[in-house]
Amino acid sequence: MALEIIELCTNCWACQPLCPSKAIYEAKPHFMIDPDKCNECSGDFEDSQCASICPIEGAILNEEGLPMNPPGSLTGILKLAA
Amino acid sequence: MQLPVINNTTSEAPKGGCSAGSCGSKDEQMSHLPEHIRQKVFNHPCYSEEAHHYFARMHVAVAPACNIQCNYCNRKYDCANESRPGVVSELHHPVQAVKKVLAVAATIPQMTVLGIAGPGDPLANPERTFETFRMLSEQAPDIKLCVSTNGLSLPEQVEQLSQYNIDHVTITINCVDPDVGAQIYPWIFWKNKRIKGREAAEILIAQQQKGLEMLVAKGILVKVNSVMIPGVNDKHLEEVSKIVKAKGAFLHNVMPLISEAEHGTYYGLTGQRGPTHEELQALQDACEGDMNMMRHCRQCRADAVGLLGEDRGAEFTMDKIEKMDINYPEAMKMRAEVHAAINEELESKRLARESKVQVINIQGIRKATNTRPVLMAVATKGGGVINEHFGHAGEFLIYEASSEGVRFIGHRKTTPYCEGDISCGDGESVLDKTLKVLAGCEAVLCSKVGYEPWGPLEAAGIQPNGEHAMEPIEDAILKVYEEMRAAGKLEAKADEQQKVA
Numbered sequence: 001m002a003l004e005i006i007e008l009c010t011n012c013w014a015c016q017p018l019c020p021s022k023a024i025y026e027a028k029p030h031f032m033i034d035p036d037k038c039n040e041c042s043g044d045f046e047d048s049q050c051a052s053i054c055p056i057e058g059a060i061l062n063e064e065g066l067p068m069n070p071p072g073s074l075t076g077i078l079k080l081a082a
Numbered sequence: 083m084q085l086p087v088i089n090n091t092t093s094e095a096p097k098g099g100c101s102a103g104s105c106g107s108k109d110e111q112m113s114h115l116p117e118h119i120r121q122k123v124f125n126h127p128c129y130s131e132e133a134h135h136y137f138a139r140m141h142v143a144v145a146p147a148c149n150i151q152c153n154y155c156n157r158k159y160d161c162a163n164e165s166r167p168g169v170v171s172e173l174h175h176p177v178q179a180v181k182k183v184l185a186v187a188a189t190i191p192q193m194t195v196l197g198i199a200g201p202g203d204p205l206a207n208p209e210r211t212f213e214t215f216r217m218l219s220e221q222a223p224d225i226k227l228c229v230s231t232n233g234l235s236l237p238e239q240v241e242q243l244s245q246y247n248i249d250h251v252t253i254t255i256n257c258v259d260p261d262v263g264a265q266i267y268p269w270i271f272w273k274n275k276r277i278k279g280r281e282a283a284e285i286l287i288a289q290q291q292k293g294l295e296m297l298v299a300k301g302i303l304v305k306v307n308s309v310m311i312p313g314v315n316d317k318h319l320e321e322v323s324k325i326v327k328a329k330g331a332f333l334h335n336v337m338p339l340i341s342e343a344e345h346g347t348y349y350g351l352t353g354q355r356g357p358t359h360e361e362l363q364a365l366q367d368a369c370e371g372d373m374n375m376m377r378h379c380r381q382c383r384a385d386a387v388g389l390l391g392e393d394r395g396a397e398f399t400m401d402k403i404e405k406m407d408i409n410y411p412e413a414m415k416m417r418a419e420v421h422a423a424i425n426e427e428l429e430s431k432r433l434a435r436e437s438k439v440q441v442i443n444i445q446g447i448r449k450a451t452n453t454r455p456v457l458m459a460v461a462t463k464g465g466g467v468i469n470e471h472f473g474h475a476g477e478f479l480i481y482e483a484s485s486e487g488v489r490f491i492g493h494r495k496t497t498p499y500c501e502g503d504i505s506c507g508d509g510e511s512v513l514d515k516t517l518k519v520l521a522g523c524e525a526v527l528c529s530k531v532g533y534e535p536w537g538p539l540e541a542a543g544i545q546p547n548g549e550h551a552m553e554p555i556e557d558a559i560l561k562v563y564e565e566m567r568a569a570g571k572l573e574a575k576a577d578e579q580q581k582v583a
Contacts, residue, residue, distance in 0.1 A: 010158055011173075012202060014147035014271075017209070045274050052276040055148060055157040074151060075348050076268060 001063050002035035003048060008059040015050035015060075024050060119332055122249055122303055124428075125194045125421065126226060127390050131378050131490050134390045135466040136424050139195040140186050142179035143172065143385040144210045148202035149234050150270040150286060153348040154309060154339055157202075172385065173201075176213040178400060183218060185403045186387055187225060188413035190394070191420035193387075196222075199230045199252075201385075205239045215246040224414050230254065230307070234270060234286055236293030244300050251297055252335075253290055254307045257315050258322055260284040265314050268348070291329070298330030305333040305376070310357050310365055311349070312339070323369035334369060335376035338362050359480075360522070363491055377492045378479075389464050391477055391493065431466065431554060453572035455484035456563060457491065459520050459544070460555050461528040468550050468558055472528040472535060473500035478520065481555070483563035488556045494519045499535060517542050524566075527558055 002023075005015075009030035016024045016031060021044075023037035033050070040062075041048045051060045051068035057075065058067040072078025127134040148157065174182065187193050196218060198204040204211040215227050228250035229243070236253065243251065257263045263283025270282040277285065297304045306326045308319050315322075323334050339356040341349040348354075357365070366375050378390065388394040459478040461470035476498050480491040496519045497512045513535055520526060523544050529551035531539070539546045550558035566572050 012146045012148070012157060013207065014149070014202070017147075018274075047275055049274060052274070053147075053149065053271040055151055074269060077348055077351055 001040050001042075002038035003033055003040055003050060003063075003068065004035070004061045004065075005031050005033050005050075006059060006061060008056050010056055010059075012055065014053045014055065018049040018053060020044040020049065119303060125425075126228075126250065127195060128197075128228075128305075128376075128379070131376075132428065132466065133194075134378050135462070135464050136192060136428070137195070138190050138193040138387075138389045139197060140183065140193055140387040141197045141199045141385055142174055142182060142214065143201055144174050144176055144179045144214050145198055145200055145204040145207035146173055146202045147206045148200075148232075149206040149272075150203070150232050150282075151268050152232075153266055153268065153354075154311070154341060156346045156350075158346065172400060174400070176210055176217060178403075179214050180217045180221060181408075182398055182400070182403050183225065184222060184408045184410050184413075185406045186398055187222060187417065188408050188410065189397075189406075190388065191413070191417040192389070192424070193225070194421070195226045195228060197228045197230065203232050203234070204229045205231045205235045208235075208239060208242070212242055212246065215248060219247050222410060222414070224417060226250065228252065231293075232286070233290030233293045234272070235289070237289060237296055240293065240296045240300060240302075243297075244302060248302070250303045250305065252305045252307055253294055253331075254309070255287075255290050255294075255322060255326060256309050256311070257283070257318055258287055258291070258325055259318060260287060262315050262318050263287055266311065291325075294326060294329050294331060304331045305335060306331045307335045307337060307379075309339050310336050310362060312355060312357050312361065314354070316357065316361070316365060319365060320368050333374050333376050335379050336362065336366050336369060337379055337381055340381065359492070359494060366492070377490055391464075434554075453485045453563075453567050455482050456525070456566065456572065457482055457523045458559050458562065459494070459523040459526040460559070461526070462555065467552050467554055468527050469529050469552055472526065472531040472546065472548075474498050475528065478523075478526065479555070480523065481559050483559050488559050488563075500532070513538060517544070520544050525562055527555075527562065 005024075007030060011026075011030055013026075013031075016026065019038075020041060021037045021039055023034045025032055025034065048060075048068065054060050054069060055074065057069045057071050057073060060068045062068055123130050123133070125133050125137050127137045127139050148155075151157075183196050198211050198214060211229065215229075218225060218227060227246065227248045229248055230252035231254070233253045233255065236251075256266050260280050260283040263286060264280040267283050267286060269276050269278045270286055271277075272282070272285050294304055294306070304326075306322075308315070308322055310316055310319060319336060323336075326334060339349065339354070341347060341354050341356050343350045343353075366377060369375055385395055386393050387398055458481050460468055460481060461472055461475035461478060462468055463470045475496070477493050477495045479493050482489050482491050496516045499512050499516055516535075517538060520539075520542070525545040525547050526539065527547045527550055529548060531546040531548045536546050547562060550561065553561075563572075
């Protein structure tokens with residue numbers, strides 16, 4: 001099991017120092033998660049650390065390819081549009 | 083370590099206590115500060131209204147990460163044409179940042195202050211922030227260091243802050259009530275979890291207040307920034323002002339919410355408006371009874387360079403800096419000379435001002451105690467004098483003249499009416515914007531005013547005045563006020579036909 005960072009990432013560095021498995025690394029055009037190292041923080045933290053600080057909805061996907069922070073979940077903006 | 087410039091005699095604050103922006107006003111900005119604080123802020127453009135005409139600041143963008151979300155911030159934004167907090171064009175590693183600071187300090191000797199303000203929260207990036215401060219305190223001891231923060235991780239960082247000669251910290255405190263906070267902060271990252279809603283605001287507020295108390299206890303100067311959000315925290319900020327003053331903050335800076343829809347922030351997209359000039363001024367006046375208010379803030383970008391109100395960041399991109407050959411020890415000597423010259427100028431202006439104010443007071447204004455206050459706009463490029471053409475001004479400084487003297491009210495941004503060949507074709511609509519920006523002012527003092535805007539300005543009840551070019555701002559305003567008094571224009575309320583002779 002591993003999370004994935006996609007192109008919505010703004011390279012804000014917030015996640016990288018938090019990763020207990022050192023799975024997150026700086027890359028172009030955006031940060032990446034090493035799928036061999038990532039264990040979604042199981043055993044270390046209740047919540048995946050990168051997904052808990054990431055400010056961008058949809059930038060981090062779970063193993064099923066679904067956003068850890070779906071649209072509207074952090075900003076409330078989608079709710080308003082609906 | 084001995085700080086060769088800050089501590090030596092040439093760089094001491096001019097003695098006495100009259101600052102340009104508020105000389106003669108009832109709540110004079112710096113004179114009531116204790117001497118040890120005045121010595122720390124007299125050449126800090128963000129903390130001293132007078133200093134901001136002479137000294138420059140810069141921010142380095144080394145701190146991209148943030149541990150909270152504010153409803154007035156969009157973390158996706160990066161635009162070279164935008165001037166507001168949280169926005170940068172180029173993120174720096176600490177080594178690059180230090181290189182940039184040395185290049186700017188050698189090129190712009192008036193630069194006295196280096197701040198780390200983002201684009202995220204500097205204390206949410208402690209390694210990058212403190213590495214930058216450590217290198218700068220070693221390589222450029224003549225530069226003041228300061229940092230701004232949302233306060234969430236402040237208590238755990240106070241000890242380290244005090245180790246790097248950082249004697250100025252700005253905390254953004256928008257509320258002390260979690261129910262208000264829940265409308266401003268959708269979430270925080272706290273103890274390895276994302277916390278939302280009222281609970282998040284409660285933790286953030288507690289951390290901010292604790293951090294403020296710890297900094298004051300350490301003797302570190304604290305300025306509090308608050309964003310005024312009409313209908314959310316506007317009334318509440320008076321209470322915030324009282325509390326932070328009681329806890330020892332030395333300056334409160336109430337800033338207007340910036341919420342254009344195109345910035346894509348929650349407030350921008352939900353139509354939350356910012357305050358009008360009048361609402362902002364009214365709140366600043368209401369808070370002023372309680373503490374020293376700051377009115378000259380320009381809400382800089384997190385990578386701004388230069389005097390407040392200007393941004394020379396484009397001259398110092400990384401590729402340009404790489405080509406510069408900086409000998410900082412040499413530059414430091416030159417900087418010390420420039421600083422000494424500015425201090426001398428400030429001191430002589432202070433003396434001149436004191437004697438002139440006395441003369442004018444004797445001649446009349448003080449006697450005519452019931453003259454009404456008048457707002458005047460000033461176009462300046464810096465130096466504390468009227469030295470900008472009306473058509474080139476990107477902002478106007480607003481002053482209030484009254485029987486009490488002259489006090490600085492704030493600044494209002496506009497689009498320069500005429501930028502040479504670039505936008506003269508659009509002159510009319512730009513002038514309309516400027517007229518709106520100057521609403522409430524009865525005179526605009528510039529080094530020169532063109533023929534074209536003269537009529538519309540007069541028609542709007544704003545007397546154009548180009549007679550005081552290169553004169554100190556307060557002197558010129560007092561003269562115009564005295565002319566208005568002599569012409570009998572200050573006795574009644576302004577009516578639409580009044581004009582300065």
